[in-house]
Amino acid sequence: MMLTPQDLILLALCIPLLTAFAIFFTNPWPNVREGFTLVGSVLLFFTVAALTPHILAGERPTLALAEILPGLEISFTVEPLGMIFALVAATLWPINSLYSIGYMRANNEHKQTRFYIFFAIALSSVMGIAFAGNLLSLFVFYEVLTLSTYPLVTHAGHEKARNAGRVYLGILISTSIGLLLPAVIWVWYVSGTTDFTPGGILEGHISGPLLTLLAALFVFGIGKAAVMPTHRWLPAAMVAPTPVSALLHAVAVVKAGVFSVVKVVAYIFGLDLLKTAPGIEWLLYIACFTVVVASIIALQQDNLKKRLAYSTISQLSYVVMGALILAPLSLIGASLHIAVHAFGKITLFFAAGSIYTASKKTNISQLAGIGRRMPWTMTAFTIGAISMIALPPAAGFLSKWYLLLGASQEQQYIAMGVIVLSTLLNAAYFVPVIYSAFLKPEDPNQLIEHKRDHKESPLPMVIALTMTAAATILLFLFPGLVYELAQAVGVPVS
Amino acid sequence: MINEHLPALQVVVPLLAAPICFLILNNRLSWLFASLVSWLCFAMAILLVMEVKDGAVLHYEFGGWAPPWGIEYSVDVLNAYVLLIVSGIAAVVFPYSWTSIQKEIPESHHRIYFTAMMLCLAGLLGMTITGDAFNLFVLLEISSLSSYTLISLGRDRRALTASFQYLIMGTIGATFILIGVGLLYALTGTLNMADLASKIPALEGSRTLQAAFAFLVVGFGLKLAMFPLHLWLPNAYAFAPSAVSAFIGSTATKVAIYALLRFLYTVFGADFSFNFMQVQWLLMPLAVASILFASMVAMFQDGIKRLLAYSSVAQIGYMLLGISLVNITGLTGTLLHLFNHALMKGGLFLTLGAIAYRVGDTRVKSIAGLGQAMPFTMGAFVVGALSLIGVPLTVGFISKWYLILATLEKGYWPLTVLIIISSLMAVVYTWRIIETAYFQERPANAPEVKEAPLSLLIPAWTLIAANLYFGINSRLSTDLATGAAKMLFGGSLL
Numbered sequence: 001m002m003l004t005p006q007d008l009i010l011l012a013l014c015i016p017l018l019t020a021f022a023i024f025f026t027n028p029w030p031n032v033r034e035g036f037t038l039v040g041s042v043l044l045f046f047t048v049a050a051l052t053p054h055i056l057a058g059e060r061p062t063l064a065l066a067e068i069l070p071g072l073e074i075s076f077t078v079e080p081l082g083m084i085f086a087l088v089a090a091t092l093w094p095i096n097s098l099y100s101i102g103y104m105r106a107n108n109e110h111k112q113t114r115f116y117i118f119f120a121i122a123l124s125s126v127m128g129i130a131f132a133g134n135l136l137s138l139f140v141f142y143e144v145l146t147l148s149t150y151p152l153v154t155h156a157g158h159e160k161a162r163n164a165g166r167v168y169l170g171i172l173i174s175t176s177i178g179l180l181l182p183a184v185i186w187v188w189y190v191s192g193t194t195d196f197t198p199g200g201i202l203e204g205h206i207s208g209p210l211l212t213l214l215a216a217l218f219v220f221g222i223g224k225a226a227v228m229p230t231h232r233w234l235p236a237a238m239v240a241p242t243p244v245s246a247l248l249h250a251v252a253v254v255k256a257g258v259f260s261v262v263k264v265v266a267y268i269f270g271l272d273l274l275k276t277a278p279g280i281e282w283l284l285y286i287a288c289f290t291v292v293v294a295s296i297i298a299l300q301q302d303n304l305k306k307r308l309a310y311s312t313i314s315q316l317s318y319v320v321m322g323a324l325i326l327a328p329l330s331l332i333g334a335s336l337h338i339a340v341h342a343f344g345k346i347t348l349f350f351a352a353g354s355i356y357t358a359s360k361k362t363n364i365s366q367l368a369g370i371g372r373r374m375p376w377t378m379t380a381f382t383i384g385a386i387s388m389i390a391l392p393p394a395a396g397f398l399s400k401w402y403l404l405l406g407a408s409q410e411q412q413y414i415a416m417g418v419i420v421l422s423t424l425l426n427a428a429y430f431v432p433v434i435y436s437a438f439l440k441p442e443d444p445n446q447l448i449e450h451k452r453d454h455k456e457s458p459l460p461m462v463i464a465l466t467m468t469a470a471a472t473i474l475l476f477l478f479p480g481l482v483y484e485l486a487q488a489v490g491v492p493v494s
Numbered sequence: 495m496i497n498e499h500l501p502a503l504q505v506v507v508p509l510l511a512a513p514i515c516f517l518i519l520n521n522r523l524s525w526l527f528a529s530l531v532s533w534l535c536f537a538m539a540i541l542l543v544m545e546v547k548d549g550a551v552l553h554y555e556f557g558g559w560a561p562p563w564g565i566e567y568s569v570d571v572l573n574a575y576v577l578l579i580v581s582g583i584a585a586v587v588f589p590y591s592w593t594s595i596q597k598e599i600p601e602s603h604h605r606i607y608f609t610a611m612m613l614c615l616a617g618l619l620g621m622t623i624t625g626d627a628f629n630l631f632v633l634l635e636i637s638s639l640s641s642y643t644l645i646s647l648g649r650d651r652r653a654l655t656a657s658f659q660y661l662i663m664g665t666i667g668a669t670f671i672l673i674g675v676g677l678l679y680a681l682t683g684t685l686n687m688a689d690l691a692s693k694i695p696a697l698e699g700s701r702t703l704q705a706a707f708a709f710l711v712v713g714f715g716l717k718l719a720m721f722p723l724h725l726w727l728p729n730a731y732a733f734a735p736s737a738v739s740a741f742i743g744s745t746a747t748k749v750a751i752y753a754l755l756r757f758l759y760t761v762f763g764a765d766f767s768f769n770f771m772q773v774q775w776l777l778m779p780l781a782v783a784s785i786l787f788a789s790m791v792a793m794f795q796d797g798i799k800r801l802l803a804y805s806s807v808a809q810i811g812y813m814l815l816g817i818s819l820v821n822i823t824g825l826t827g828t829l830l831h832l833f834n835h836a837l838m839k840g841g842l843f844l845t846l847g848a849i850a851y852r853v854g855d856t857r858v859k860s861i862a863g864l865g866q867a868m869p870f871t872m873g874a875f876v877v878g879a880l881s882l883i884g885v886p887l888t889v890g891f892i893s894k895w896y897l898i899l900a901t902l903e904k905g906y907w908p909l910t911v912l913i914i915i916s917s918l919m920a921v922v923y924t925w926r927i928i929e930t931a932y933f934q935e936r937p938a939n940a941p942e943v944k945e946a947p948l949s950l951l952i953p954a955w956t957l958i959a960a961n962l963y964f965g966i967n968s969r970l971s972t973d974l975a976t977g978a979a980k981m982l983f984g985g986s987l988l
Contacts, residue, residue, distance in 0.1 A: 068966060068968060069972060074966075157933060162929065177917050177921070189899060
């Protein structure tokens with residue numbers, strides 16, 4: 001039986017949902033329940049992987065689901081950028097599930113069934129975002145993703161988690177309803193369509209300062225991209241269990257944000273039209289500002305997950321920069337960075353969770369000498385950190401290379417300067433962690449009571465973080481597939 | 495054969511059924527009979543919609559007396575649409591009533607309840623279908639008097655004052671309407687709406703006509719709870735029995751808006767109402783005030799029913815806003831919101847009824863922890879709340895989409911901002927409830943709570959599911975609303 005690309009799209013949306021149902025009904029048997037999570041996530045990976053050759057061959061399969069209003073559909077079209085995003089999420093979900101099982105059990109978390117259900121729903125909405133064929137569909141699944149991750153952020157249920165949940169929802173909902181939705185309606189109003197089309201749909205419909213305003217509505221309305229000042233939800237979300245921070249708040253949710261920005265720039269505005277917008281470079285400068293300031297804040301964080309969160313904010317703005325430099329080369333860089341950062345950052349979060357599970361340590365100042373107790377974890381951490389700093393042989397190097405090329409082509413010297421400066425800052429906040437973990441002697445006072453003689457964390461977690469670390473290096477050595485997809489972003493199919 | 499008499503039967507059947515409800519001495523039989531009649535009414539409304547949806551107009555002469563002497567019922571797509579809303583809500587609320595009133599109304603009053611509900615239904619359907627201005631007043635009084643009775647049945651003693659307050663305000667409103675109709679009769683010698691419509695253009699400039707217009711607008715303004723004439727509404731909804739709040743809350747104000755539209759567009763004509771009297775400049779500021787003021791007050795309510803009542807005032811503001819924009823898109827938005835708001839508020843009040851049935855009261859603090867104890871009830875509430883906010887895939891999104899488009903068409907972008915701000919305010923006031931239900935524990939000394947019985951859950955979920963269905967496939971409501979809006983403007987675009 002041959003599945004058409006349309007079937008595969010539908011499957012990619014439905015597999016996580018069916019997984020959620022299966023998890024709901026197997027609540028009393030945790031082993032069966034986790035089995036379903038693993039099987040569902042692997043199936044999703046194969047589904048998305050099976051879709052890839054079609055896209056590489058130049059097909060753009062389309063699937064219309066429902067017509068909400070006359071001419072306004074929930075529909076899906078797979079194009080290279082969405083393919084990259086879906087591939088990244090679908091590759092990391094099985095690994096993350098493995099990690100979750102180890103983490104949730106070792107830490108005796110409560111309400112695990114609810115956790116896995118909403119995780120699966122979130123993945124389904126990620127697929128919806130990746131494959132969205134028009135702005136409305138994108139907006140719908142964007143909101144579903146916000147709502148389905150809310151119970152994960154507030155998972156602990158205590159006062160602090162509830163407050164974090166309020167910040168999370170408050171910022172994401174208010175930016176999306178307050179800015180993104182009007183932008184979507186505006187696009188529909190002036191052009192009569194919201195379909196993603198290579199080269200954009202706004203040519204001839206809107207120009208001048210209004211164009212800049214519309215772009216600003218998108219950049220700030222997509223709060224998930226965490227461009228300052230809409231970034232506060234991300235550090236708040238760190239209260240969630242680490243697997244959530246790892247897959248959702250380093251990969252799925254935040255990438256959904258920057259993915260949407262790139263998609264809007266490439267498929268709604270078009271690079272050429274956006275170049276004519278007066279003052280558009282100020283949006284670029286805000287992204288540059290975010291890169292630098294978030295890195296500086298990261299330097300001051302002692303809590304490991306908080307430091308990683310601010311590092312994420314800064315790395316996300318690379319992608320936004322890549323889109324707003326408005327050069328085809330930087331667009332490739334932005335698309336690559338979506339994939340590259342995902343693998344590096346999830347490794348770092350896995351390591352943070354692994355440290356917490358094994359030793360209950362959460363702060364960087366407690367980590368002296370931990371490298372000798374947890375060599376696998378800290379080696380993986382090192383590889384992730386190298387990728388963030390963008391040194392070979394880690395994949396982070398690739399995307400920064402294209403970002404720099406694009407910036408120099410467009411003579412955006414500020415952007416170039418920021419990329420170089422932030423590389424230094426990245427080194428400044430990651431190298432000390434690695435240094436103290438491996439080279440400093442252990443301080444017995446920093447050991448947490450009943451975890452005095454801890455070793456590595458449970459095996460599933462170690463396997464997971466080793467896999468992502470390996471992938472970070474492999475992606476540098478064999479970037480062919482992602483690169484080929486990234487090159488085709490925003491280019492019409494001949 | 496019977497089809498010919500459908501317009502009359504639509505009103506006569508519930509009107510005759512009302513005394514029968516009282517004469518059936520067995521409460522349960524009385525309920526079964528009333529439910530059956532409500533379904534019959536719904537079926538008739540569906541038949542009527544099918545006959546007129548393509549623009550046909552049905553005329554029915556009561557007792558064979560030709561208009562303008564006899565009473566004429568005329569059904570076009572607008573009143574068929576409102577009939578569908580009213581009878582549809584009735585068909586859900588009547589079956590729901592039995593279980594709900596067991597705890598809220600003493601048994602001796604059950605038959606009074608069904609009789610009054612039936613009279614109220616007959617009055618509302620009659621107001622909607624009649625083509626005679628005086629007949630409209632009579633039926634308005636029938637529905638109003640029965641709703642005063644219904645509200646006073648609430649078990650809280652304050653229901654009596656609420657009912658009395660409504661009685662006073664409602665009577666003033668009805669009197670204004672009567673004076674308006676009387677002035678029109680004095681001017682033209684006719685009470686038939688079509689006949690009035692043909693005679694009024696010749697009278698333009700007449701002071702009496704202007705006075706009649708003013709009396710009618712204020713009179714209906716009172717009945718539909720236009721700010722600042724809304725003061726009767728919060729108490730009435732808060733203290734009435736749950737089923738009554740659901741029924742009146744989702745139908746009575748809608749029918750008053752219908753009547754206002756009928757007078758503005760059909761009787762006086764769009765040209766007189768909007769070009770000569772400039773009534774939109776009265777409606778717009780009041781709509782803005784009610785949206786902002788009522789949303790703000792709703793944020794600070796402790797009782798959920800009162801909170802929803804204030805939210806209703808805000809939603810009525812949306813409907814008036816749509817009218818005041820004086821374009822087809824805006825009017826379509828208003829008409830859609832009649833339908834959509836009936837679904838969302840009906841669903842929410844029915845859900846609250848289920849909570850009241852199990853918990854006893856519906857203050858925000860008394861629903862703590864119900865997320866676990868009553869998952870299906872609270873699930874319904876969450877969906878209803880999302881619809882109230884206007885999240886895509888719910889009906890709330892459909893009406894907001896049209897309203898926002900209408901403001902953009904007019905270029906009134908501050909109103910766009912207003913709609914968005916008030917949506918965010920809706921997030922605030924609904925999320926407070928949801929957070930309490932899901933993230934606060936039930937007080938230790940509180941009695942055990944079970945999930946609501948199916949006899950409450952099924953009707954509540956029917957309306958909630960309709961919120962989703964018509965949010966995804968809005969063809970029925972948008973077609974009817976667009977058709978009705980175009981018919982009201984009648985080609986004479988302003």
